[in-house]
Amino acid sequence: MSTLTPRGRTPVLRGPAWVTGRLHRRSLWTALVILVLLTGALLGLWWTAAATHTDFAATGCPLWDNTRECDGPARRYLDAEYRFYWLLKILDLLLPVLPAAVGAFVAGPVVARELEYGTYKLAWTQSVSPARWLLSRLVLPTAWAVTLTAAFTAVFRLAWVYGPHDGYEVRWYDDFYYLGLGPVLVGYVVLGIATGALAALLTRGTAVAMAVTAVTVTAVLLVFSIKLRGLLLPVTRVTGDEQRSENAWVVDWGRTTVPGSPGTHTTYHEYHPSSHFWPLQLIETGLLLALAALAVLAAFRVLRRLHA
Template sequence: MSAIALRGPERVVIHQHRRALWSAGALALMGVAVVVAAWLWASSASDTFAGSGCSVENTVRGCGDTVRAFLDTELRFSRAVDYAGLAMMVLPACVGMFVAGPLVGRELESGTYQTSWSQSVSPARWLAARLAVPAVLTLAGVSVLSAFSAWAWSRAKGTYYPRGDWYEREVYGAMGTAPVGYALCVLALGALAGLLLRRTVAAMVVTVLAYVPLVMVLNRVREDLWPTARFLGGDRPGGDAWPVDSGMLTASGRAIRLKDCSGGAGDTAACMRDRGGVTAFADYHPASHFWPLQLVETGILLALAALAVALAFRVLRRRHG
């Protein structure tokens, strides 16, 4: 989106906040460059180590420095991926704070919105511009960063210090469509907070306070957003499966879950057998459930975003006509 190609309030929004937008883009590019540089360094060190004849598990004399250098580069890349994942988790809060504070709250607090409204720009058009511009930029930027996070995670999985599994919060929340859903949802919540509070700092704080329970609740219910698969037998499903629940089935098919016999004295398996359990089971999400879980969670977030936007326009109409 270019300010040259835009007209009216959208162009004004970009012009007013061009420094913040350029700074955000520069920070994102710097982060990407750091992770890519760490990967290139680790790849070069891996190739050198492979041709050295040394081994991490069984080092021979004279290999100590080579092994340490190799492991150091692998660790640095893995840490860079960790920091990138953490940044993706924080990014929605930053987007929401920017909309709640500088984009909406400060305009209402300082009264500068009246200048726009006196120049044939209706309140609804004014708010629409302050939602549309960051929404388009967020959709484009976060989508690219999410794809990059998936690439970095896949590379880190093959190192000596592999990162977490796909279902772990820090990994899951940095890949797929969920980061976009969170960013757009918190963006809408930020606009609503700015309209309700009409104070820059207060709106930013409330937006962050709304983001935290949103993440906590969805992390808690995520495993139930898509039906689990069931594995029968004494072993657990392997691979990248996300174990959700386990226990035993009775002859009639009733499930006796592990939590029903946990916390007490004695053998858990014996407890379940005493209750009629005959066949062990494990409920899990295979790696193929990543996208169904992501899309359902994103749908919930977009529905919440739409609700917040509708409430924001309702508040605007009630207060300013």
């Protein structure tokens, strides 16, 4: 999809990949600008909260102290942490929308619109095969979306790990935070792109393809969040007064019969310890990429069937 200049140094887009980049350059650069603005806001509030925490720590005051000398510094620190916390919360509410939005963009403006208006025929008459045409419509958006998503995820995780959480607790297993703390968001974005291409080829209508893609990707995300994620690894079970590990994700709890004591009941908890975070992320990401690969394979088969 890219070649080298005559000097052999600078890679540049050529052919259908160049056309794709040219047609959608405004949308691609707009995504970059939005990422830079969000990253700047996140880093700014992170820095402010960290600086306020340093000033507060220098006073030697406990956090929850209502004396006149400590109330002011504690309040300023909690206010800074509150603003940082709510920016994380707002971003968390946007993260589940990102894969559906990226997928809808590929499904609509990138693929389905050309099929709907027939402009793809021009590319196919210029020694560009249907398969190469579709590949060019997938490679550039995928590379752009994966790069930006990975960069944002890295910044988000750094802010979450090293940011202050004295007054407002942020748990790794919360559905929205979970998306921004590891590679799983990249998996959903790639699935969105693959689903968008398949939906565009099946429906051949811009609005319909965008709607189908958004609904499908959102449904997959909800199924993993509500049903499947907790089943990807065996849980740890404790009963009675047994202590579960700190910062654990409790997936089930209730009352059960004590073994060997009919009629005697005790409580139980089933949970994922925090050490399960990375295995859960990697397993879910792998499953999403497998689904994306199947969607891409299906898209090329549909294209071959319609345009041999």
